[in-house]
Amino acid sequence: MDDKIAFVKEIPCILVEKKGNKITEKNDFIITEERIAIYLNDIKIISVMSIPCDQDAYAVGFLMSEGVIEDIKDIQNIVIANDGLSVYIQANINTENLKNLYHEKTLTSGCCVGVTGNFDGKIIEKFIDSSFEISINRIWKLIEDFENSNLLFSITGCVHQASLILEDESKIFSQDVGRHNAIDKVVGKARLNQKDISKSILLVSGRLSMEMVIKAAMHNIAIVISRAASTYLGIKTAQMLGITLVGFARDNKLNIYTHPSRIILENS
């Protein structure tokens, strides 16, 4: 059995179908999430509801997305507890950005409390002027692969995914119940493996709100593609930060909202 199936539980339920008022007792496949605690330099800084896999990648991705850890080399040690429910990181940190994490509770349309604080402080000065380009034909192929890669979603209907396509065409993939977590996990995996992601493409399954775009900007990712919608602040932020934002990438169509010049539209 694939180890990912370990995060799925079979739960009895009653399936009711309107046609013929059919009633069937069956088992449904349900995703399991756990509360995972992140400790930074011996202090518990946050907990997250997450599928308990890639916990170290999540912690690193989240803390780097928030600017608390600025360079992977600043991490001295990472340990995942045996029960998988805690991650302990020792690192040199940006204490100012750690304070921002607690600056104000902002319930975003999804999650990610601290991001908006950091956005107000620092990232707003950023502009990604990468000349990185990709052809539309390559994008169609990436979207097709992405759609076919989420086993856990196909089983449970309850999982977001994120994929980074690196310059050497290798791919890093992650999944989680939360769309934010999936992104933090995938960038964390890349960072832990010392990958340069400044010339990568981020594909996600979830809605592109402002905080998702900011996460991409924090990792200098110039192209972000989602199968879902973008919000107005998501688009505005991408425009401002120099990110090429693509939404509704599904059914062999897509919308390019910002900085379209990185996508070569002519067939080649």
Place this chain on the structure above:
Amino acid sequence: MDDKIAFVKEIPCILVEKKGNKITEKNDFIITEERIAIYLNDIKIISVMSIPCDQDAYAVGFLMSEGVIEDIKDIQNIVIANDGLSVYIQANINTENLKNLYHEKTLTSGCCVGVTGNFDGKIIEKFIDSSFEISINRIWKLIEDFENSNLLFSITGCVHQASLILEDESKIFSQDVGRHNAIDKVVGKARLNQKDISKSILLVSGRLSMEMVIKAAMHNIAIVISRAASTYLGIKTAQMLGITLVGFARDNKLNIYTHPSRIILENS
């Protein structure tokens, strides 16, 4: 023009279609969200990214879902700022539950930082033993109405909705970019209108994770139905708190996960 359209902006984009490599410049309809600040007894306690409508209902629903305000009668005054971006509430509050709101940052699979704190403290002792019942035929009709009622989703593809069906068959409806916010808005609207929602049904478009179930329990809502999936902790929490949980209610099918006896399955 319907006033809800006021929350939609037309944004230019490039539509690319794979078939024939067709490129079209068009306008897309994008939902707008704003950061809205909630002040309680002259202290800013939280901000939320939300569609700027029903801000007062959101504030009341959120604070009652968190147990910070325990009774609508405890509210002396609510004012929405002229720019719509702040809500000011004066109320007698449960200071212990306000502290829980700040107890620990838990990034849930969606949002709602404080809920888990309150869950640990208080609500776990609750069990909803309501004998409220509903026929499956009535549920099919409610689902059909619910599917047809979200104008903003049909325009933008980026809006969650929540609906409360009261004992007198009247309906209260709300929508937001966030699935949590949509629930807080709809229960807040009911509370502001002095409605008894202990014999109501909550229909939602979003995933049923633990914190959604807890919100229902905080308002004594015995039946929760979603068109989306449930997580394992969502189902476990519903089982424990006495809530009838229904998922994947779409395409003329549904799954009953917990406490099925409230749903009368025989045709009548």
